[in-house]
Amino acid sequence: MSGKVKIMERKGKDLYERLYLVEIFKGMAxxxxxxxxxxxxxxxxxxxxxxxxxxxxxxxWRGRHRLTTHEDGTMKCVACFMCQTxxxxxxxxxxxxxxVDGRTEKMPVRFDIDLLECxxxxxxxEACPMDAIRMDTGIFAVTGSDRQSFVMxxxxxxxxxxxxxxxxxxxxxx
Amino acid sequence: xxxxVKLFVNGQxxxxxxxxxxxxxxxxVGIEIPHLCYHPALGADGNCRMCLVxxxxxxxxxxxxxxxxxxEGMKVQLDAEKIKKIQRDIMELELINHPIDCPICDQAGxxxxxxYYMRYDGKPSRMTVKPVLKAKKMDFGCDVVxxxxxxxxxxxxxRFTRLVTKTGELGIVNRTDYARVNIFPGxxxxxxxxxxxxxxxxxxxxxxxxxxxxxxxxxxxKSPSICxxxxxxxxxxxxxxxxxxxxxxxxxxRPRLNEKVNGYFMCDEGRMTYKQENDNRLIAPQVxxxxxxxxxxxxxxxxxxxxxxxxxxxxxxxxxxEQIFSIRQFAASINAALSxxxxxxxxxxxxxxxxxxxxKSANRAAFTLLNIxxxxxxxxxxxxxxxxxxxxxxxxxxxxxxxxxxxxxxNAKLIAISSAAxxxxxxxxxxxxxxxxxxxxGSLINCDGRLQRYEIAVAxxxxxxxxxxxxxxxxxxxANNQEARAGLQAAVAVLKDIDLEQIPAEGIALxxxxxxxxxx
Ligand code: SF4
Ligand code: SF4
Ligand code: SF4
Ligand code: SF4
Ligand code: FES
Numbered sequence: 001m002s003g004k005v006k007i008m009e010r011k012g013k014d015l016y017e018r019l020y021l022v023e024i025f026k027g028m029a030x031x032x033x034x035x036x037x038x039x040x041x042x043x044x045x046x047x048x049x050x051x052x053x054x055x056x057x058x059x060x061w062r063g064r065h066r067l068t069t070h071e072d073g074t075m076k077c078v079a080c081f082m083c084q085t086x087x088x089x090x091x092x093x094x095x096x097x098x099x100v101d102g103r104t105e106k107m108p109v110r111f112d113i114d115l116l117e118c119x120x121x122x123x124x125x126e127a128c129p130m131d132a133i134r135m136d137t138g139i140f141a142v143t144g145s146d147r148q149s150f151v152m153x154x155x156x157x158x159x160x161x162x163x164x165x166x167x168x169x170x171x172x173x174x
Numbered sequence: 175x176x177x178x179v180k181l182f183v184n185g186q187x188x189x190x191x192x193x194x195x196x197x198x199x200x201x202x203v204g205i206e207i208p209h210l211c212y213h214p215a216l217g218a219d220g221n222c223r224m225c226l227v228x229x230x231x232x233x234x235x236x237x238x239x240x241x242x243x244x245x246e247g248m249k250v251q252l253d254a255e256k257i258k259k260i261q262r263d264i265m266e267l268e269l270i271n272h273p274i275d276c277p278i279c280d281q282a283g284x285x286x287x288x289x290y291y292m293r294y295d296g297k298p299s300r301m302t303v304k305p306v307l308k309a310k311k312m313d314f315g316c317d318v319v320x321x322x323x324x325x326x327x328x329x330x331x332x333r334f335t336r337l338v339t340k341t342g343e344l345g346i347v348n349r350t351d352y353a354r355v356n357i358f359p360g361x362x363x364x365x366x367x368x369x370x371x372x373x374x375x376x377x378x379x380x381x382x383x384x385x386x387x388x389x390x391x392x393x394x395x396k397s398p399s400i401c402x403x404x405x406x407x408x409x410x411x412x413x414x415x416x417x418x419x420x421x422x423x424x425x426x427x428r429p430r431l432n433e434k435v436n437g438y439f440m441c442d443e444g445r446m447t448y449k450q451e452n453d454n455r456l457i458a459p460q461v462x463x464x465x466x467x468x469x470x471x472x473x474x475x476x477x478x479x480x481x482x483x484x485x486x487x488x489x490x491x492x493x494x495x496e497q498i499f500s501i502r503q504f505a506a507s508i509n510a511a512l513s514x515x516x517x518x519x520x521x522x523x524x525x526x527x528x529x530x531x532x533x534k535s536a537n538r539a540a541f542t543l544l545n546i547x548x549x550x551x552x553x554x555x556x557x558x559x560x561x562x563x564x565x566x567x568x569x570x571x572x573x574x575x576x577x578x579x580x581x582x583x584x585n586a587k588l589i590a591i592s593s594a595a596x597x598x599x600x601x602x603x604x605x606x607x608x609x610x611x612x613x614x615x616g617s618l619i620n621c622d623g624r625l626q627r628y629e630i631a632v633a634x635x636x637x638x639x640x641x642x643x644x645x646x647x648x649x650x651x652x653a654n655n656q657e658a659r660a661g662l663q664a665a666v667a668v669l670k671d672i673d674l675e676q677i678p679a680e681g682i683a684l685x686x687x688x689x690x691x692x693x694x
Contacts, residue, residue, distance in 0.1 A: 080390075104278055
């Protein structure tokens with residue numbers, strides 16, 4: 001190995017500074033001081049003990065989506081495609097079909113949201129004329145082992161309940 | 175040049191075409207007068223009152239624009255406060271019992287009520303009583319779905335069945351809140367143009383069962399084209415869309431105005447031919463019944479041609495002028511007999527005196543122009559003793575019965591160059607897929623001798639080669655439409671003075687006078 005050798009000029013105004021070592025040991029003393037005191041008693045730490053300790057989430061937080069239902073359990077979504085049209089990430093994919101649960105005429109037969117592409121902007125929630133899509137599940141961390149598991153389907157979206165009461169959610173300005 | 179008159183709109187001088195009503199004359203120069211019941215093909219009915227405009231010093235001072243002809247010096251008011259108030263009031267009247275189904279209404283995005291509400295109304299509803307409920311999702315027959323709640327009672331659909339198809343299946347029964355469009359009991363829509371009421375209806379009261387819920391109107395790309403359902407060559411819009419992760423798919427055909435051919439309408443059968451563009455397509459090349467690479471298939475065709483002692487070439491009456499010309503050139507270059515035999519494309523007695531023609535092919539008139547024989551005798555002579563039949567797009571199974579086809583193929587090896595997977599492609603030794611007309615461009619001559627042009631509308635994810643390109647690859651001289659057009663111009667006397675690259679939107683009638691006119 002015959003790389004180019006470059007000799008760095010030592011900086012510092014006197015020998016004490018040019019020596020470096022004294023300053024390094026002073027710095028290490030601070031680090032180890034914190035390490036030992038936190039090691040013996042970690043209750044004074046300034047960080048949250050995630051994941052044991054969950055963060056508090058307000059009703060306005062935009063978490064993972066869900067599709068809402070009427071009291072009788074039928075879905076509110078009428079497959080109007082407003083959310084899909086408004087989505088800047090183009091990550092909602094709906095297919096519409098004839099309604100079969102006795103309400104009006106139209107419902108989605110497929111409703112996929114690709115969470116890997118979603119930017120959690122909430123435009124879909126704002127666009128919906130039926131209050132059928134909300135981001136109030138309180139779920140902020142979605143994990144999965146493959147791409148496909150991040151595509152939420154109709155059933156999964158309908159199955160997740162909201163994390164807040166109706167009053168709290170409405171207070172958020174919805 | 176049409177005669178012009180000068181008049182004043184909101185105090186400004188405007189020059190418009192004479193003899194028309196205010197809506198059409200102003201519309202042509204880009205001034206919109208809102209209207210619901212008037213349609214140029216159905217005439218003025220004057221029932222909706224949406225088009226009321228003021229005439230300064232006029233007697234009466236308020237007139238329906240649909241029933242008023244333009245006149246020299248007329249002073250028309252469109253933006254006076256009283257006119258705006260009338261428009262708001264009419265909108266409010268229309269919306270009293272309207273369900274505002276927009277989220278589930280197929281018309282949303284191309285609905286006159288929506289458009290006019292945004293442009294001329296924009297006021298919140300003052301209704302405090304419950305709206306009158308009416309029947310929804312009614313089956314009117316011919317795959318027309320009617321929604322009485324959305325109807326604005328403009329009577330366009332009723333007038334269409336009375337004036338155009340003269341079948342009169344629809345009527346408006348009762349008055350006021352009880353007025354509804356309906357069919358007579360047990361007598362649904364029963365004519366071959368019924369789906370035109372879906373286009374005519376200014377709102378979502380008439381929808382098509384076939385298109386129902388498939389797409390929202392604003393997702394669709396609307397590309398102009400020509401219907402190939404019969405030799406009339408109705409002008410259409412191909413409405414297509416490429417959904418995420420999917421291919422470019424056609425969702426519907428709609429008629430496109432061409433006064434010289436189809437006016438505002440098209441037939442229902444032609445409308446449904448969009449399905450042939452989506453389904454049953456030949457996608458993968460085949461050699462001896464198994465899937466093969468494109469290059470391999472072309473090579474197999476070339477080898478078959480050089481090995482044959484007598485070759486016959488069959489061309490489809492649906493092929494474009496350019497395609498037929500390049501195939502003719504190719505057939506001559508390999509000394510093959512050329513036939514356009516396609517009796518099966520003709521359904522005698524099926525046509526009517528409006529749009530539908532007996533001949534279900536789009537371009538048979540080009541055969542006459544290019545001297546291509548389409549008789550059975552000609553085909554028999556061509557195929558007699560031939561050991562190779564190259565079939566360009568012709569669905570021979572339509573013209574020949576199963577056993578006749580078998581006896582033809584007993585002696586001759588079949589090469590099918592086709593966009594559709596037909597009985598013929600299944601029986602062929604080599605099948606080469608090509609682009610269909612929605613993915614290609616070309617010229618057609620309709621039954622009245624009108625030359626029209628269609629352009630590429632759909633772009634597939636895996637585009638197929640055009641028929642001319644494939645013909646070129648297997649030995650034809652012509653490589654593209656431009657070369658074919660230059661060749662056509664040189665070879666065909668009638669086309670000599672026509673610029674085939676610049677065919678006007680209305681097409682060109684191939685008669686002496688109009689050709690001379692275009693050339694001048
Ligand atoms: S949150 Fe934004 S990006 Fe995500 S689905 Fe809704 S509109 Fe699309
Ligand atoms: S979630 Fe709302 S906006 Fe989206 S399709 Fe359903 S009803 Fe329409
Ligand atoms: S007809 Fe027009 S206004 Fe009425 S529901 Fe349909 S889109 Fe909406
Ligand atoms: S169904 Fe449509 S075209 Fe017929 S009267 Fe009603 S609004 Fe007019
Ligand atoms: S368009 Fe003139 S009254 Fe309806």
